[in-house]
Amino acid sequence: MTRFLLDRMLGQTTKWLRLLGVDAEYAPTDIDDDELMKISSEEGRILVTRDKELAQTENAYLAPKKDAVEVVKLLLEEFEIELNPMTRCTLCNSPVERVLKEDVLEDIPEGVREQQDEFWRCVSCEHIYWRGSHWDNILETLQELMPEDKLPKA
Numbered sequence: 001m002t003r004f005l006l007d008r009m010l011g012q013t014t015k016w017l018r019l020l021g022v023d024a025e026y027a028p029t030d031i032d033d034d035e036l037m038k039i040s041s042e043e044g045r046i047l048v049t050r051d052k053e054l055a056q057t058e059n060a061y062l063a064p065k066k067d068a069v070e071v072v073k074l075l076l077e078e079f080e081i082e083l084n085p086m087t088r089c090t091l092c093n094s095p096v097e098r099v100l101k102e103d104v105l106e107d108i109p110e111g112v113r114e115q116q117d118e119f120w121r122c123v124s125c126e127h128i129y130w131r132g133s134h135w136d137n138i139l140e141t142l143q144e145l146m147p148e149d150k151l152p153k154a
């Protein structure tokens with residue numbers, strides 16, 4: 001399975017990849033090119049960067065200066081990627097798991113409590129997800145990126 005390491009400036013691309021369930025790490029803030037390449041080779045990740053020199057190295061990909069969704073489209077064309085939307089935390093790249101509403105009641109705002117029944121929690125940072133008011137926008141973009149039969153059910 002293709003895994004990625006995204007260089008600085010590609011934070012939004014990282015988020016979209018994670019939303020699609022793709023294993024995408026984001027470069028730590030204070031890291032130099034050598035360390036970045038080391039992580040990419042040790043963890044077997046394709047390094048996605050806007051740095052032309054860095055992109056010359058093995059297992060690196062030069063991301064054009066396009067918007068995040070366009071870059072994701074290019075990556076989907078270029079690499080073999082399995083899509084599992086809503087399975088990964090957009091904040092920390094760890095898996096999320098379905099949780100029962102009653103188990104997260106304390107941790108969600110009241111308005112959400114009334115309107116939502118399905119919840120997911122990150123196994124690592126414990127961030128809780130639901131399909132809130134932004135979900136329609138997210139789904140619209142996911143529709144652009146992936147085949148209909150792979151889309152999460154509304």
Ligand SMILES: [Zn+2]
Nearest residue numbers: 089092122125
């Ligand atoms: Zn997380």
